[in-house]
Amino acid sequence: MIFSKFLKKKWQHKDSVVRVEAINSSLSVDDPAQRDIIIALVKNDDNENVRRAGLIKLASFQSWLTQSQENTMAKVKQYASDKVAAILMDQDAIKVSQQEKLSYIAEHKQYGLYENWLKTTEDADLIIALFEKIANKTQVNEQSNKLALKPQLLLNLFTQKQNVQVQQYIIEKVADLDTLEKLKKKSQQAEITQQLIEKITQMQFAIEQPIALRKKVNLVLAKLQALKDQYAYQDYLNKRELLTNEWQVLASEFSCFDAAEITTFKDKKIAILAQLDKLFIAKAEQHVQAEIIRQLNEKKQQARMHFDKTLAVIDQTLTTSIFENDKIEEQQYQTLFDKLTSEIIVSVLAKNEQNEFIAKICQQQKKLQQLPEIAKSVSEATHLISKISQLALPTTAEEMDERLPVYQTWLSDWKHAEKNASGALPDSIKIAANEIQQHWRQALKPLQQAQKQAFSITQKKLHDVRRLISAGKYNAAFGVFKKAKQLFNALAEQQQHRIQKDYDSLSEKIAELADWERYIATPRKQQLLADIKAIVETPLDNPNEQAEKVKQYRKIWNSLGHADDDAEKSLNNEFNQLCETAFTPCRLFFAEQEKLRAQHLITRESFVEQAKLLHQQVIGDKNTNDESSTVDYKTLEVALNQLIKQWQSAGQVDRDVYQNINNQFNLTLQPIKSAIKAFHQENKVLKQQLITEAEKLLATVDVVTAVTQVKALQTQWRNTGYAGPKVENKLWQNFRKINDDIFAKRAEQNVLEKSATSARTSELEGALKTLEEKFAQVTQLNDLQMFEQALQVLNKDVAQQKPKMLNLEKQISAKEKTIAQRIVDCKLADEKRQWGYLFLTLEESISNEESFTEHKEYLQLTASWQKKLKELANNTTHFNREDATLELEILSGNPSPSNLQQQRMTVQVSLMQAQMSSGTAIDLPAKFSQWLMLGKLTQQDLGLLERIKPIFQ
Template sequence: MIFSKFLKKKWQHKNSVVRVEAINSSLSADDPAQRDIIIALIKNDDNENVRRAGLIKLASFQSWLNQSQENTMAKVKQYASDKVAAILMDQDAIRVSQQEKLSYIAEHKHYSLYENWLKTTEDADLIIVLFEKIANKNQVNEQSNKLALKPQLLLNLFTQKQNVQVQQYIIEKVADLDTLEKLKKKSQQAEITQQLTEKIAQMQFAIEQPIALRKKVNLVLAKLQALKDQYEYQDYLNKRELLSHEWQVLATEFSCFDAAEITTFKDKKLAILAQLDKLFIAKAEQHVQAEIIRQLNEQKQQARIHFDKTLAVINQTLTTSIFENDKIEEQQYQTLFDKLTSEIIVSVLAKNEQNEFIAKICQQQKKLQQLPEIAKSVSEATHLISKISQLALPTTAEEMDERLPVYQTWLSDWKSAEKNTSGALPDSIKTAANKIQQNWRQALKPLQEAKKQEFSITQKKLHDVRRLISAGKYNAAFGVFKKAKQLFNALAEQQQYRIQKDYDSLSEKIAELADWERYIATPRKQKLLADIKAIVETPLDNPSEQAEKVKQYRKIWNSLGHADDDAEKTLNNEFNQLCETAFTPCRLFFAEQENLRAQHLITRESFVEQAKLLHEQLSRGKKTNDESLTVDYKTLEVELNQLIKQWQSAGQVDRAVYQDINNQFNLTLQPIKSAIKVFHQENKALKQQLITEAEKLLATEDVVTAVTQVKALQTQWRITGYAGPKVENTLWQNFRKINDDIFAKRAQKNVLEKSATSARVAELESALKTLEEKYSQVTQLNDLQMFEQALHVLNKDVAQQKPKMLNLEKQISAKEKTIAQRIVDCKLADEKRQWGYLFLTLEESISNAESFTEQKEYLQLTASWQKKLKELENNTTHFNREDATLELEILSGNPSPSNLQQQRMTVQVSLMQAQMSSGTAIDLPAKFSQWLMLGKFSQQDLGLLERIKPIFQ
């Protein structure tokens, strides 16, 4: 025994310090045998420091890697893992190749290491591989290809790695718009910023295109639906064709929709078209009938044109032949007539129209039989044209009286000759005859009008004579009759004959009145003297009325004619004296009026001065650049109108000066009026421009923009000045009508959008109802997750709708919360069941000494647990799990057996020290995995399992 102690090697010494020293000084990693000893110590030595010393001695990445996975001592295992991380991250003296690093990343799932490594490395290839590894860590469970990267980690990576290759890769992989926007803000390189800008624009277009296209499609469907209210079938067809074309254009962009939505849109369109076809079936039949009638009418019109043209050519040919004395082949014409008659009979024309054309053919046939007589008539017509051309047109009434009978005789002869030619006259002869008749009508018209006017005047004068006689105004009747007599003698004999009887009657009446004039005038003049004496003795209160009365008496006196010869002179002298006396008080009144007119003149002169001040104010305002002195045309126009009103009510002035001062006033105001007129014209032009802009807005399809801009035009209209009384109201009415039309378009658009929105709401509500019915009975986690995903997609679609569908959003959000809670509950239940299956599998396997895979609960476990159990089954190392069990109880807060309290205390202190040094969070499932993988189970481990089960169940 004593010798055995001396024969033992240092690496076999009980003292761990000696063993560590032996590893450091006695054993060589280059010697294969000694290397195996070091490896054995690393795997089996009871002391942590010995194992660590062995690993340090080997100084091999592969050794560190193997022990980080296989070492049975947790702390050594962790130490090896930290060393592996340092080597991979080039923080250790040991170096590994790029390929080894890439292989490690591909084969292992140390995601916490990868995240730290990703922060420190600057190698683009490594960054990309690490990025992909981390991003895809949840793919197995989530069955998804989407990046599972934390946004903050992504932003930090983008900010820290100012590497074009890495940033381009990140841009390529990121498909989230918000994240791209944040990346753009962090970008420091123009090339990367440009790529981000382009990708953001593409994604925004991809997001916005379906929304905008969906609105357009729904609008087209709403317009199609609205066609049911169309009254005119042709308008319905035109609009339907336009909408079909619009649909075809939109359909080229349907690739942005999923197949289900495309099918929905197409089904809606087909349903609407079927409804429209059913609704318009009667009108469609009527339209077909109308189209048949229209085509028949077109054929008839074409036939009419053809037959008219053919007959016109035949008629022209015959006319030319007759006029030029050419030989006419009657048989050839007859053949042509027979052919044309056959065409007419078989044509689509009605029977009466056919008969009309056949009658025209008969006329041409008759013309062939009367060729000598027609030729003679043509010669006579030509001679008549030549004869009348030699007669000059009349220019005076006398010439008209002389030449009109000759022209009328010629016209009668011409009509007879033209009739006898049976339409065979050449167009040139007809044109010449028409021109001659037109010239004569033009020459005769003013002369005949003048004659007619003279005749009317004479008639009126004779009527006036008769009226004056009836009124007892004989003296005036004598004068008017004298003028009527002159007019009567100037009339033509024919015109005199028409009114001769009336003229003779009045002549006799005037002669009779001449005898009675003196007999009647004397007593009337004496009565008039008595009337004027009355106003001399008792003047009227109003001098103006007195003066008017005197003037009236003078007028009546002059109209009474002559009195008896012996009394005429005396009566006239007495009347003149009385008139003078009666007018005396009027002269005093008119003198006072003269003074008033002088005062009125002063007032008007002051108005002229005011007008000059306005003119000066206008001139100063135009010349200055001072805004405070600029012309206020509105105020200026008000002042001008007030001044004109004052001028009009300023009272009378002497006629001798009124014209001068009125001209002076008007000339002073003229520049002001002109300036205001220019102001009105400028405002008119501005308002017409506003109307033009409003018309353009009315024509645009963007109604929302049109309404916004037309409101701005209304503001401009209000601040634009007055355009003048003649056009202001008209301009306003035009502008207002366009505004009304634009707002009417908006109202119509709102109705269509509301209809489309209602249809969309119904569609989305139906989709929600369908989802609820489809997943109403599901209880499995996968089904619940599918339901949640479908709700998320539907909610996203609803959120993109405009206007917002708040009620529907609330319904979907509430449903999402309910499903999310059910998923959480389901996951917890699944997790609890998994723990139950796991513990049953372990207990049954240990108790029965059977393989884990032979237990029935094994098949219920997840793939990760099955993999761990398979790895554990291959591990033949036995390990005491007592301390690890205490660690789990301490970390979970579960009590330990009373006889292990001292050991629990020791383990707890070690745990606290490790926790303080590492700072990592407590992960009980991970700790259990470490506990599970420590080594092969034995019957003694069943008790440990019983202690651990309450922690996880």
């Protein structure tokens, strides 16, 4: 025994100080055996300092890590854990690699360490690894379907770590627009800000694209559906093709929809197209027939063009050969005619058209057989052109009478030669002949018109002579016949021959009347004296009629010729005297009229002055740039029209004066009219521009914008002045028609959008019905929350629809309120059950003196209550909970036992003082947690639990 004491090593000494010294001085970590001794001391020594000394001696991260997990001494274990934390956080002399740090983070769950480490490290990889580890801990604890990385955690990390790699990682992890917007506000680096903007844009597009695309798809489907009302089949085909192309473009973006929605859209399209095919089956057959006919007509037209062109080339070749005396190979032409005839017979042309072309070939064959005669005719035609070219065109009637027969003979000969030539005349000869004929027609036309006019005048004069004779106006008839005779003698011989008989008859009549003039004139003049005496003795009531009557009698008197020589003078004197007497009352009347005309002249002069004032307004506007003095053309035009009307009704003035003052009035008004006309023209241009803009709006695709802008154009139209009587109504009708067409397009689009909206409404209503059926029987909180989230998504989709689906929104909102209330009720029920499980676990554990974890109700508790009960199980402190129980009863308003009323008053006063000083809100569950953690529960606490239980149940 004595020797054994001396043989023991220092590290085996009973004194811990000696063992520590041995570790520090005697044992080496380089010797494997001694290293094992140190490791054994670290694991098994009963002294904390020895174990610490061993760990320090080992100076290995792996040793510290192992002992932080396995050492049986809590303090040593904690000491090792602190050392590991210091090493990992680069706060110790021992260093570890980046990979070792990342491996440690991946394999261990030291969340407290990670949170502190995250605050200090600036390494991007470590920050990301630490953050993900902490976030995953949150996910595990919550046992929910929430994102592993909470938005608030990401936002805090983004703010704290201004590191590009870390911030890029956060941007990748965030899938919420609100959080991204917050990150953008916190960003301090341009590169990160740009990435945030790009991701926000992409996410917004990803959200908005399905909505916009869904609307476009529904609109295309509605337009396809509307094709059933299309009347014209070709229009139907064109529109269907356009809509099909539009569908293909939209289908390339269907990846933003889920498979079910894509299938729904495709099924709708297939159903609509099948319906359209069924509706248009008859028209499709008719269209096929029409297409066959169209293609046949095209082939016929091509055949006509081919045959016409071939025959024209043959005809031109023959004509050229004949004119230039070239040798013609008749057999070659005959072969060509036979080939062409065969082509015509087998062509798609109708029989009558084939016969027409074959007849043309026969004409060419006939021409080929008559080449000598045709050549002779061509020579004659050339000679005729040369001959007529030497004859000058007539410029007078005499020249026309002389040269016209020559031209007519030439024209007859030309037509005969042209006929005999069988169309073989060269174009140059035919053009020359046409020009000659045109020149002669142009030269003859005015001369023949002049002859015709002279002949017509002569005829009219002869007719006037006959009329005057019939009316007994022989004296006038003599004078007119004299003029007619001069005209007759000036006529051409051919024209004289046409009216010779009529002229000779009137000549004989005039000669006969010359003998009877005096015999007829005397009694008629005597009768005229009797007529004028009647109006002298009984004047007419109307002086103007009296004056006209006197003038009429004077005119008749002058036309009667001479009376007998002995009575002529006395009859003339008496007639003159009677005319003077009959005109006397008229002269007085006309004097009064003269005074009225003078008054009318003064009135008209005042109108001229008014016109000058209007003129001055226009001149003043041109000479000033003051906008306040701008002429009101509408008022000016009204004043002008009123002034013209007054002028027209101003009464008569003397003729010699009227012309002068009327010219003055019109000259004064001319600048005003010009200004108004210019104003009208300017308004016309403006309104035409408005019409052009309206036409552009009619062609635009955006009908809503077009309607808004065309309403603005209507306002501009109303504000634009009058464009003149000739064009105003026409311009308005054009503008109005375009407006009507735009509003008609809007009405059509409204119908389509209404149809699309109706389809979308049915779709969303079906979605709501599906949700209601799916969650009809749910009672669990998770299911109710899923139902609530689905309703929120659906409500958001409905809220984005235009026009608003108010009825459906109300239905969804009502359902959301119902589900929200059920969730609240469910949470309250769960909370109540939790309290029941808690009190039952506490009571049974106290009564049976068992561990909390041994009861089945313990497993039903939340993780937080389980943790508290575990902490309570380790609490050995004994504490009197009487006052704490009274506090709970006071705060909840529950009564206390009657024997404790005095104590309750004391506790209540203390509690009120504490509340007044702290100002914190009352939290009964937190207060109960404090009550529970005061110390170990005993049998005496069962009664207190019975008093507390009603507070929470």
